[in-house]
Amino acid sequence: MKLTHDYFVTRIFIHGDFYDYGGSDGGENGGSTTSxxxxxxxxxxxxxxxxxxxxxTKKEIAENLKLSVDGIRYHIKKMTESGTIRYFGTSRxxxxxxxx
Numbered sequence: 001m002k003l004t005h006d007y008f009v010t011r012i013f014i015h016g017d018f019y020d021y022g023g024s025d026g027g028e029n030g031g032s033t034t035s036x037x038x039x040x041x042x043x044x045x046x047x048x049x050x051x052x053x054x055x056x057t058k059k060e061i062a063e064n065l066k067l068s069v070d071g072i073r074y075h076i077k078k079m080t081e082s083g084t085i086r087y088f089g090t091s092r093x094x095x096x097x098x099x100x
Contacts, residue, residue, distance in 0.1 A: 042067070043075050043084070047098055050085060054095035 045065055049056050058076065062069045079085045086097045 042071075043079055046072065046075055046079070047085065050096040051098055054097070056096065 042065065046061055049061055049064060058069055058072045062072045065072070076085065080087070084098065084100050086099055087094055088097060089095060
């Protein structure tokens with residue numbers, strides 16, 4: 001009896017240091033889009049934008065800083081967890097509040 005398969009299996013083994021990679025290729029080839037500017041500087045720029053326009057969206061911040069929306073989400077999550085910023089209201093009618 002001949003066995004045939006209509007699929008194949010691929011295994012990818014990821015080295016532990018892969019997640020620590022801080023490439024500077026802008027994210028197009030697997031690098032980080034946040035590595036162009038030091039993290040504290042990026043977060044400082046985000047805070048300045050939130051202070052000047054509390055209703056600014058993550059998409060607008062990403063466009064202004066020329067980073068991905070996911071990169072901005074990352075920094076906002078870190079600042080929210082550390083108590084630096086907080087978002088009040090709904091996604092359409094809310095605003096940012098800088099706490100520190």
